[in-house]
Amino acid sequence: xxxxxxxxxxxxxxxxxxxxxxxxxxxxxxxxxxxxxxxxxxxxxxxxxxxxxxxxxxxxxxxxxxxxxxxxxxxxxxxxxxxxxxxxxxxxxxxxxxxxxxxxxxxxxxxxxxxxxxxxxxxxxxxxxxxxxxxxxxxxxxxxxxxxxxxxxxxxxxxxxxxxxxxxxxxxxxxxxxxxxxxxxxxxxxxxxxxxxxx
Amino acid sequence: xxxxxxxxxxxxxxxxxxxxxxxxxxxxxxxxxxxxxxxxxxxxxxxxxxxxxxxxxxxxxxxxxxxxxxxxxxxxxxxxxxxxxxxxxxxxxxxxxxxxxxxxxxxxxxxxxxxxxxxxxxxxxxxxxxxxxxxxxxxxxxxxxxxxxxxxxxxxxxxxxxxxxxxxxxxxxxxxxxxxxxxxxxxxxxxxxxxxxxxxxxxxxxxxxxxxxxxxxxxxxxxxxxxxxxxxxxxxxxxxxxxxxxxxxxxxxxxxxxxxxxxxxxxxxxxxxxxxxxxxxxxxxxxxxxxxxxxxxxxxxxxxxxxxxxxxxxxxxxxxxxxxxxxxxxxxxxxxxxxxxxxxxxxxxxxxxxxxxxxxxxxxxxxxxxxxxxxxxxxxxxxxxxxxxxxxxxxxxxxxxxxxxxxxxxxxxxxxxxxxxxxxxxxxxxxxxxxxxxxxxxxxxxxxxxxxxxxxxxxxxxxxxxxxxxxxxxxxxxxxxxxxxxxxxxxxxxxxxxxxxxxxxxxxxxxxxxxxxxxxxxxxxxxxxxxxxxxxxxxxxxxxxxxxxxxxxxxxxxxxxxxxxxxxxxxxxxxxxxxxxxxxxxxxxxxxxxxxxxxxxxxxxxxxxxxxxxxxxxxxxxxxxxxxxxxxxxxxxxx
Numbered sequence: 051x052x053x054x055x056x057x058x059x060x061x062x063x064x065x066x067x068x069x070x071x072x073x074x075x076x077x078x079x080x081x082x083x084x085x086x087x088x089x090x091x092x093x094x095x096x097x098x099x100x101x102x103x104x105x106x107x108x109x110x111x112x113x114x115x116x117x118x119x120x121x122x123x124x125x126x127x128x129x130x131x132x133x134x135x136x137x138x139x140x141x142x143x144x145x146x147x148x149x150x151x152x153x154x155x156x157x158x159x160x161x162x163x164x165x166x167x168x169x170x171x172x173x174x175x176x177x178x179x180x181x182x183x184x185x186x187x188x189x190x191x192x193x194x195x196x197x198x199x200x201x202x203x204x205x206x207x208x209x210x211x212x213x214x215x216x217x218x219x220x221x222x223x224x225x226x227x228x229x230x231x232x233x234x235x236x237x238x239x240x241x242x243x244x245x246x247x248x249x
Numbered sequence: 250x251x252x253x254x255x256x257x258x259x260x261x262x263x264x265x266x267x268x269x270x271x272x273x274x275x276x277x278x279x280x281x282x283x284x285x286x287x288x289x290x291x292x293x294x295x296x297x298x299x300x301x302x303x304x305x306x307x308x309x310x311x312x313x314x315x316x317x318x319x320x321x322x323x324x325x326x327x328x329x330x331x332x333x334x335x336x337x338x339x340x341x342x343x344x345x346x347x348x349x350x351x352x353x354x355x356x357x358x359x360x361x362x363x364x365x366x367x368x369x370x371x372x373x374x375x376x377x378x379x380x381x382x383x384x385x386x387x388x389x390x391x392x393x394x395x396x397x398x399x400x401x402x403x404x405x406x407x408x409x410x411x412x413x414x415x416x417x418x419x420x421x422x423x424x425x426x427x428x429x430x431x432x433x434x435x436x437x438x439x440x441x442x443x444x445x446x447x448x449x450x451x452x453x454x455x456x457x458x459x460x461x462x463x464x465x466x467x468x469x470x471x472x473x474x475x476x477x478x479x480x481x482x483x484x485x486x487x488x489x490x491x492x493x494x495x496x497x498x499x500x501x502x503x504x505x506x507x508x509x510x511x512x513x514x515x516x517x518x519x520x521x522x523x524x525x526x527x528x529x530x531x532x533x534x535x536x537x538x539x540x541x542x543x544x545x546x547x548x549x550x551x552x553x554x555x556x557x558x559x560x561x562x563x564x565x566x567x568x569x570x571x572x573x574x575x576x577x578x579x580x581x582x583x584x585x586x587x588x589x590x591x592x593x594x595x596x597x598x599x600x601x602x603x604x605x606x607x608x609x610x611x612x613x614x615x616x617x618x619x620x621x622x623x624x625x626x627x628x629x630x631x632x633x634x635x636x637x638x639x640x641x642x643x644x645x646x647x648x649x650x651x652x653x654x655x656x657x658x659x660x661x662x663x664x665x666x667x668x669x670x671x672x673x674x675x676x677x678x679x680x681x682x683x684x685x686x687x688x689x690x691x692x693x694x695x696x697x698x699x700x701x702x703x704x705x706x707x708x709x710x711x712x713x714x715x716x717x718x719x720x721x722x723x724x725x726x727x728x729x730x731x732x733x734x735x736x737x738x739x740x741x742x743x744x745x746x747x748x749x750x751x752x753x754x755x756x757x758x759x760x761x762x763x764x765x766x767x768x769x770x771x772x773x774x775x776x777x778x779x780x781x782x783x784x785x786x787x788x789x790x791x792x793x794x795x796x797x798x799x800x801x802x803x804x805x806x807x808x809x810x811x812x813x814x815x816x817x818x819x820x821x822x823x824x825x826x827x828x829x830x831x832x833x834x835x836x837x838x839x840x841x842x843x844x845x846x847x848x849x850x851x852x853x854x855x856x857x858x859x860x861x862x863x864x865x866x867x868x869x870x871x872x873x874x875x876x877x878x879x880x881x882x883x884x885x886x887x888x
Binding site for chain 1: 365366369430433434437438441442443467468469470471472473475476479480483487488489490491493496497498499502505506509819821828829831870874877878879
């Protein structure tokens with residue numbers, strides 16, 4: 051088979067046979083963002099290891115708000131998965147509901163985070179621990195916010211009928227980003243909230 | 250050589266493809282082009298302008314240091330000059346110039362029509378340019394960064410460095426990382442997805458192994474710089490305590506983060522340059538490179554080991570002996586893959602039939618300087634000896650042998666080598682010889698005595714020195730050498746400008762080279778190749794004389810012109826089998842506007858204006874959505 055006829059055959063393919071370049075781009079974006087959080091957590095543990103007094107200075111942080119919030123964010127990965135699995139089978143209605151639900155869960159997560167911030171007895175300028183706490187959770191929160199914006203954009207596109215069984219690359223990319231933001235949260239949660247109880 | 254080059258197989262210029270792919274004239278063409286060749290040319294020119302800016306800063310400093318007790322410059326001006334010189338050269342010249350080569354060449358080397366993300370490619374360029382303008386706009390308000398290119402705290406915290414100077418530094422670097430990261434992602438995806446059929450991963454040119462390794466290093470190293478600069482900005486502006494020992498922070502956190510980024514960055518700015526040599530040296534030795542696989546693996550190994558040596562920048566900070574021993578050993582280990590590459594080049598010259606032209610001279614010069622810079626690197630890697638050398642001119646000599654020797658010399662070789670491909674004309678060989686010898690002798694005259702100045706105890710970054718310390722002579726020689734070197738760079742600029750108009754016509758393959766970029770006209774048409782080639786070996790244009798087994802097909806293949814839209818092939822990542830046909834985007838204003846909005850946001854952050862930053866962010870969000878919104882045409886296809 052010559053190359054020319056191979057290309058001609060490819061044009062008739064109904065399904066893409068490989069992951070799109072966009073998917074690869076998203077994976078690499080996730081890799082570099084993952085490194086960003088790794089360096090943030092490195093800074094946390096480095097300053098913790100250098101601290102003269104107890105770390106965190108005021109004892110382990112309360113889990114009262116953050117534990118349910120973590121479960122809520124995990125649930126949003128579930129709704130995202132449900133939406134994406136739907137569009138792969140052509141269930142566009144399921145996609146729309148799932149995207150809206152995921153975006154709403156993301157907004158609730160950010161609001162609870164805001165309440166937690168206002169409950170904290172310290173500001174970013176109080177101590178290095180406080181600076182780390184706000185900057186690490188703030189970077190993560192910014193990623194959630196960006197995810198919500200992405201979700202809102204593709205939700206609009208879903209209502210305009212842009213997606214279908216054969217065309218949902220954008221949904222897949224946003225889904226991977228969202229799951230990544232969730233996994234990062236688990237790392238942040240275990241480092242900032244759980245680890246102090248273990249040590 | 251030009252007369253003996255075989256005719257290039259391939260079809261005559263294709264009118265239809267030309268119409269599909271050409272950048273339209275006018276404003277859209279200027280601000281909206283997504284042609285990788287145009288973007289690559291702009292990258293090269295812009296980074297060279299930064300080189301000249303950084304070079305002029307250096308020349309002024311050398312005047313000040315010519316002899317003891319000179320007062321040409323105020324100490325504050327001297328601080329600004331050495332900071333801007335380092336920052337400009339390391340961040341806005343050394344890496345972007347390699348991106349320039351990669352941008353121009355990447356699709357040509359793999360038989361594609363453009364990069365995987367052409368608009369992102371344009372965006373890389375605009376953010377590179379605008380972040381440089383952002384940095385240099387500090388001169389307009391007289392608050393130029395002045396804390397050195399690695400900006401150690403506590404000097405750079407607000408207490409000792411009030412004013413916007415170091416805010417320009419911190420924000421400018423974060424701004425630039427956007428460009429570098431976008432570029433790295435683009436190179437990786439293009440390499441793995443857009444290669445012509447048959448160009449399996451073990452057939453890609455070694456230049457691509459260099460840039461591929463560089464791109465992965467960028468993805469994993471640059472975030473450390475981003476984190477460090479964000480923390481510095483917040484410490485200065487918001488009062489966070491990351492680097493403040495009084496609040497539980499630690500100044501060494503800055504050094505760790507900066508050098509975790511900084512040492513991989515050394516390899517980021519040398520590996521593609523070494524790749525240029527591995528790529529072009531065989532052409533002038535009339536034989537394939539000795540040890541392709543070994544050199545490729547050595548490149549990747551260097552990139553990985555580069556992440557494990559950062560503490561050798563911090564030997565003098567009082568870290569535990571176990572840590573310094575470990576990082577000292579790792580720093581010795583990293584010389585092994587470098588030595589492999591050096592021996593591969595020497596063996597290639599030794600067993601080849603060298604044709605001495607200007608690019609070859611620069612490559613040989615590079616090998617010599619690489620060995621000298623490598624040996625002085627081993628000296629600083631020895632933790633005990635480093636205690637004596639750190640913060641002296643010995644380190645300044647080392648960094649210049651590394652960065653000029655391993656980056657600038659290969660870059661100039663690359664300019665002489667690919668200038669015919671980029672412009673269609675040869676550079677003057679006669680001027681080239683003068684160019685090489687002036688640069689090579691001037692460089693060694695200027696920078697070798699710095700080793701001695703360092704061993705005599707002269708610290709770096711002093712704006713003047715008293716008489717009677719024995720430093721006058723070496724400094725005078727250094728200043729003379731640096732002026733000779735600067736004259737050499739000027740000769741290069743003259744040669745480029747002269748040859749651009751008056752150079753001899755080059756033809757498609759003036760060096761009788763082996764790789765795919767020489768299989769199309771010079772300069773290449775907007776569509777690069779009239780048909781997508783099929784690659785059968787590592788040296789597609791040398792197959793008849795090498796007999797490596799494979800046969801490439803350059804004159805037949807899919808033209809991808811039936812639909813009247815920009816298209817290129819997508820292939821599998823390792824063995825490069827055809828998997829799909831991709832449609833490529835048209836010229837668009839979005840990348841330029843998006844970069845402008847990002848710039849606005851950074852000015853908002855600089856001035857601590859929530860309103861300006863907020864408007865900037867809003868524009869960024871809207872422009873992102875608009876950029877990614879599918880064209881109507883794409884939606885029709887779904888039905």
